[in-house]
Amino acid sequence: MDLEALMLSRLQFAFTIAFHIIFPSFTIGLASYLAVLEGLWLTTRNEAFKTLYLFWVKIFAISFGMGVVSGVVMSYQLGANWSAFSAMASPVIGPLLAFEVLTAFFLEASFLGIMLFGWKKVGPGLHFTATVLVAVGTLISAFWIISANSWMQYPTGFERTPEGGLIAVDWMEVIFSPTFPARLTHMVLAAYLTTALVVGAASAWRLLKRPEEPEARIGLRMAVGMFAIVAPLQLLVGDISGKEVLRFQPAKLAAIEAFWETKAEQAFHIIAWPDREAEKNHWELSVPKVGSWITAGSSSAEIKGLKAFAPEDRPPVAVVFWAFRAMVGLGILMIALGAWGAWLCWRGEPEKSRLFLRACVAMGPAGFVAVICGWIVAEVGRQPWVITGVMRTAEGVSPVGAGQVSASLLGFFIVYAVIFSVGVLYILRLIAEGPVAGSDEPPPMTQRAPGSALAAAPEDPGNPGLGERR
Amino acid sequence: MSLDLPLIWAVIIATAVLLYVLLDGFDLGVGILFPFARGPADRDVMMDTIAPVWDGNETWLVLGGGGLFAAFPLAYSAIMPALYIPVILMLLALILRGVAFEFRLRGRRRGKAFWTAAFAGGSLAAAIAQGFILGGFIQGITLDGVAFGGQPFDWLTPYTLLVSVGLVAGYALLGATWLILKTKDELHGDARRWAWIAGGATAALLTAVSLATLFVHPEVASRWGYTDGGFDLGRLIPHLPIPALGFIGLAILVIGLRRHSHAWPIIGAYAVFLSGYIGLAAGFFPNIVPYDMTFRQAASQDNALGLMLVGVGILLPVILGYTIWVYWLFRGKVTPDAGYH
Numbered sequence: 065m066d067l068e069a070l071m072l073s074r075l076q077f078a079f080t081i082a083f084h085i086i087f088p089s090f091t092i093g094l095a096s097y098l099a100v101l102e103g104l105w106l107t108t109r110n111e112a113f114k115t116l117y118l119f120w121v122k123i124f125a126i127s128f129g130m131g132v133v134s135g136v137v138m139s140y141q142l143g144a145n146w147s148a149f150s151a152m153a154s155p156v157i158g159p160l161l162a163f164e165v166l167t168a169f170f171l172e173a174s175f176l177g178i179m180l181f182g183w184k185k186v187g188p189g190l191h192f193t194a195t196v197l198v199a200v201g202t203l204i205s206a207f208w209i210i211s212a213n214s215w216m217q218y219p220t221g222f223e224r225t226p227e228g229g230l231i232a233v234d235w236m237e238v239i240f241s242p243t244f245p246a247r248l249t250h251m252v253l254a255a256y257l258t259t260a261l262v263v264g265a266a267s268a269w270r271l272l273k274r275p276e277e278p279e280a281r282i283g284l285r286m287a288v289g290m291f292a293i294v295a296p297l298q299l300l301v302g303d304i305s306g307k308e309v310l311r312f313q314p315a316k317l318a319a320i321e322a323f324w325e326t327k328a329e330q331a332f333h334i335i336a337w338p339d340r341e342a343e344k345n346h347w348e349l350s351v352p353k354v355g356s357w358i359t360a361g362s363s364s365a366e367i368k369g370l371k372a373f374a375p376e377d378r379p380p381v382a383v384v385f386w387a388f389r390a391m392v393g394l395g396i397l398m399i400a401l402g403a404w405g406a407w408l409c410w411r412g413e414p415e416k417s418r419l420f421l422r423a424c425v426a427m428g429p430a431g432f433v434a435v436i437c438g439w440i441v442a443e444v445g446r447q448p449w450v451i452t453g454v455m456r457t458a459e460g461v462s463p464v465g466a467g468q469v470s471a472s473l474l475g476f477f478i479v480y481a482v483i484f485s486v487g488v489l490y491i492l493r494l495i496a497e498g499p500v501a502g503s504d505e506p507p508p509m510t511q512r513a514p515g516s517a518l519a520a521a522p523e524d525p526g527n528p529g530l531g532e533r534r
Numbered sequence: 535m536s537l538d539l540p541l542i543w544a545v546i547i548a549t550a551v552l553l554y555v556l557l558d559g560f561d562l563g564v565g566i567l568f569p570f571a572r573g574p575a576d577r578d579v580m581m582d583t584i585a586p587v588w589d590g591n592e593t594w595l596v597l598g599g600g601g602l603f604a605a606f607p608l609a610y611s612a613i614m615p616a617l618y619i620p621v622i623l624m625l626l627a628l629i630l631r632g633v634a635f636e637f638r639l640r641g642r643r644r645g646k647a648f649w650t651a652a653f654a655g656g657s658l659a660a661a662i663a664q665g666f667i668l669g670g671f672i673q674g675i676t677l678d679g680v681a682f683g684g685q686p687f688d689w690l691t692p693y694t695l696l697v698s699v700g701l702v703a704g705y706a707l708l709g710a711t712w713l714i715l716k717t718k719d720e721l722h723g724d725a726r727r728w729a730w731i732a733g734g735a736t737a738a739l740l741t742a743v744s745l746a747t748l749f750v751h752p753e754v755a756s757r758w759g760y761t762d763g764g765f766d767l768g769r770l771i772p773h774l775p776i777p778a779l780g781f782i783g784l785a786i787l788v789i790g791l792r793r794h795s796h797a798w799p800i801i802g803a804y805a806v807f808l809s810g811y812i813g814l815a816a817g818f819f820p821n822i823v824p825y826d827m828t829f830r831q832a833a834s835q836d837n838a839l840g841l842m843l844v845g846v847g848i849l850l851p852v853i854l855g856y857t858i859w860v861y862w863l864f865r866g867k868v869t870p871d872a873g874y875h
Contacts, residue, residue: 126636132589133632137625139599143614144621147681150603151611155835158604159842165593165600166849173593174853174860177586185863231835462615463678468686472622479626483633490640 068466070458073145076473078443080137082436083480087131089435092206092252093259094124095199097286098179102192112279119279119499120263123491125180130487132173134480139165145469149450149460156222156232157212160239164208172201203252210251214244216451217442218312230454243312246305247442253298254438257398258431260290264405265428266495268421275415279499284424288409291402299395309445310359313452314368315377316445319384321355322348323369330355330367335389338381343371379447387440394434401427539840540833543605544822546846550601552811554594556708556804561588563709565631565657566702567728568650575870576721577650583716583868585635590857592628605839608680609822609832616675616682617667617689624663631656661705665698666690672697672814673750674824680831693750700739704807707732711787711800718867726791729799733787736803740780740810747817753825754817773816780809 098120105113139161143150178186178194186194215221221237222230232238264287270280310317317323322338322345323330332355336348353363360367370378401423408414415421450457561584571577584591602610614621634653641649670689677683710732713725748755755761759769783805790798822829833839 126640129589129633129636132592133629136592136596136599136628136632139596139603140614140621140625143599143603143610144618147611147615150614151607151680154603154607154610155838158607158834159838159845161600162597162604162842163845165597166845166853169593169596170590170853170857173589174856176589177860178863181586182863225835229835232837235837235841462611462618463681463683464615464618465686468618472618475622475626479629483629483637486637486645487633490637493640 066461066466069464069469070461072466072469072473073461073464074457076469076476077141077145079473079480080134080141080476081443082439083484084131084134084138085435085439086432087127087134088202088206089251089255089258089432090262091124091128091131092202092255093257094120094127094262095195095202096256097259097263098124099192099195099199102195106188106192112282115279115499116283119494121180123494125176126487126491128172128176130483133483137476143462144472145462145464146450146460147462149455152230152455152460153216153451156219156230156238157215159235160208160212160215164205164212168201168205168208172198172205175201206252206255207248210248211239211241211244213442214247215239215241217241217247217446218243219451219454243305243308246301246308249301250298250305250438253294253301254431254435256290257294257298258435260287260294261398261424261427261429261431263287264291264401264424265426268424269495270498271415272418272421272425274498277498277500281415283499284414284421285409287424288402288405288414291398292406293402295395295398295402299399302392302395306359307361310367313445315370315373316379316384316441317359318368318370318372319379319381319445320388320441321359321367322381322385323355323367324371325369326366326372327369328356328364328366329353330359330369332358333385336385338385340378340381377448379445384441384445387437387444391434391437391441394430394437397427398430398434537840537843539836539843540605540830542843543601543833543839544820544829546850547598547601547605548815550594550597552808554591554598555811556807557591557594558588559705559807560584560708560712560800561591562631562657562661563705563707563732564712565653565709566661566706567709567713567725568654568657570724570728572720572724574646574650576724579717579721579868579870580713581635581638581653583713586864587860588632588635590860592632595628604842605834606822606829606832607834609827609829612675612677612680612682612823612827612832613671616684617670619686620663620666620670620689624660624667627656627659627663629656631660658702661702662698665701666694668701668814669694669697671824672747672754672817675826677823677826680827693746696739696746697743700736700743703732703735703739704810707736707787707803708800708807711803714799715796716868718869722796726794726799729787729791729803733784733791733803736806737784740806743810744777744813751817751825757817773813776809776813776816778809779812780806783807783809 098117101113101117101120104110105117175194175197178191179198182191182194215238218241220241221232221234223233225231263283267280267283267287270277271284274280306317306320309320321330322333322336324344329352331348331350331352333345333348333350336345336350338345356365356367357363359365370381404420404423405414408417408420446452448456448458450460564580564584568577568580571580599610602613630652634649634656638646638649638653641647666689669691673689673691673693675682675684676688707729710725710728714722714729717725748758748760752761757769758773759766783802785802786805787799787802789795790802818824820828820830822832
C-alpha cells in the first residue's frame, strides 16, 4: 500500500469536507430563517421583513452555490480516492446517499431557481412554498448524510457476506443507527446557531454604525432569541450525544477526555498535553472525579482509558482532545452571549450596549469554528476506522498514486482558496452595505414584492426578466 | 414476480447520465460560447437564460455519480480511480463555473471580468474533461480483479482527444440552439450563426469519432458487424436506425436553421446527441466497465437495489414533474431587463 497516497487522500478528504461543511451549516439555518422571514412578512405585512428577506436571500444564493459545487466534489471523490471503501460500504449506505440526491438535492436545486428568480413568475403563496421547500430540502439532506455517517460511527443492521462484502439485513437499523437521532439534532441545532451568530453579527455591525436601523434591530432580536434558546439546548443535546459516544465508541470518548487508565473517579482535564507515544498526559489541569461525572453521570462510574485498546486501535488523542475543548468552549461563550442578550432585551434595548454589539460581531464566525471542531472530534475520533470495527481507513483507499493525489490536492487548495476568499469578500461587502442598500437593488420595474397586489398580476409577456433580486 | 433489478438500474443510471448530458450540455455550451458574444450585455442575457435551471441540471450529474456508487459499486470504484485526473479536472472546472453565476453579479469591474473568464474557461474545461472521461471509458479500462489496474494517464490518447474535441463542439451546438430558443434580436442572430458552425463541426467530429471507435476497439466494431475490413450486413442492419436517427437530427437542425425556426434546431441537436449516446451504449452493453465487467457483475445487493427502486419509483416522477414545471415557468424569451445588472 502506498502510505504517502493514503495520507494525501486523507488530507484531501479532510480539506474538501471541512470546506464543504461550512456552507451547509450556514445554509441549513439560513434557509429556515428565510422561510420564517417570508412567512412573517406575508402575515404581518411589515416591510422590514421583506427588506431582510431580500437582503439575506442574496447571501444565501452565494453560500448555497458554494455549497453545491463543493458538494458535487464529494459524490465523485468517494470513488476517486476511496474506491475500496465505496465498494464495501455501498450495499448498505449507498441507498441512503441515493435517497439524499432524490429527496433533497433535486428539491433544493429546482425550487432555488423559483426562490431567486421567480418573484414575478409565481404568486406570493407559491413563492413562499418554494422557500419552504428549499428549507425542507436542506433538512432532508442533513437527515440522510448524518444517517450514513452515524452508521459509519456505529454500524448496525448489516451482516458480512461469505465473499467478504456487506449486506443490509434491517434497513431501519441501518438508517436509524443508535447514535443517529442525537447526532442529527446536534448538527441541525449547530446549523441554526451558526446562522443566528452570523445574523446577529451582521445586525450588530449595522447597529454600531446606524443605531436606529429598524431591520438591524429586528435581526438582532431574532438572533438573540435563537442564542438564548438554542445554545443551552445544544449543550443538552451535546451531552446526550457524548453519553452515546461513551457507550458506543469508548475509544473516542477516552481520546476526547485524554483518559489513559481505566478507572472510576476519572479526573476532568480542563487542559492537558496528551502524548500518544508516552501513553500519558505531559501536564494537565484537572478537577478530581469530575471526569467520570461529566461523561457517565456519576463520579463512581468506571470509564475506559486509552490503554484498554490496542495501540493500533486508538484514535489520535491531542487533536480530538483540543478540538472538543474548542467546540465546548465556544458553546459556553454562545450560551453566555444568549444570556447577556436576553437580559439586555428584558431590560429594554440591547442596541444601546455597544459592548454587547461588539461581542456579537466578534462571535460571528464562532459557529463555523465550532462546527468544524465538532466534525474533527467525530471523524478523527473514529480513527483508525472508516467504518467502526468493520473497515480501517487505510483499507478503504483507492489504487491511485501519490503523484496524482498531490496534484489534485494542490488543485483543490488553489481553487478553494480563490472561491473562499472571494465568496467571503462578497458576503462581507453585502453585509457592510446593509439590508436597506441591498433591497434597493431591484430596479423600479421589478420592485413589486411578493405578496403585493401586483406580484400576482400577469407580467409583460414580452419581457420576462429574471433580474428581480439584483 | 421477480424483477431484473440490475437491468432496471442500468437503465435508470443510463437515463440519468443522458439527461445530464442533454440538460447540462446546453448550459456548458452557453459557457463555451461566452467568449464569442458581442459584449457584456449579451453575456448577461446568455447567463440569465440558464441561471434558474443550471443547478437542477447539474444535479443529474450527482445522481449519475451517486447512483453508480449506490447501484453498481464495483463499477464506480473501478472507473473513478481509472479516470482520476479528468474527474478531478471536471470537478474543479464545475466549481469555478458554478460559483461564477453568483460571483459575476457581485464582482465590480475586475471581479466581473475575472468571473466572466472563469465561467467561460470552467465550462470549456468541464466539457474537455468530460470528453476525456467519455473517451477513456469507450477505449476501455484495465482491471486488476475488480479494481483499476492501469496507469494514471491511460485516458490520454489521440482517440480520447478526438472525443473531447467532439464533445466540446456538441455542447457548443446545444448551447447555440438553446440560445436560438431563448433569445431574440442580435443575440438570436449570433446564436444561429454559432449553431451553423458548431453543427458542422459536430457532424464532422461525430462521424470521425464513430469511425475511430471502430478501429480503436475491435469488440465495438464487431458489434456493428465490422470485422477484418468488411461489414457483416446481418449485424449491421439492426443497428442502422441509430445512425439514421443522427442523420434525421442533423436534417431537422439544418432545415430548422434555414427556415429560421426557434425550437426545431434544439430538437434536431438533441436527436443527434441521442443517436450518439445510443450508438455508444450499443457498442459496449452489457459492459459497465468496458470491456471486462458487466453491469450484473458490478451490481450491488438485490435488497439495496430493491429499496432504491421503491424510492425512485415514487420520487423520479415527482422530480421530473417539478423539473418540467420549472422549465415551463421560465419559458419564453429572455431579454436584457434594462439596468438590472
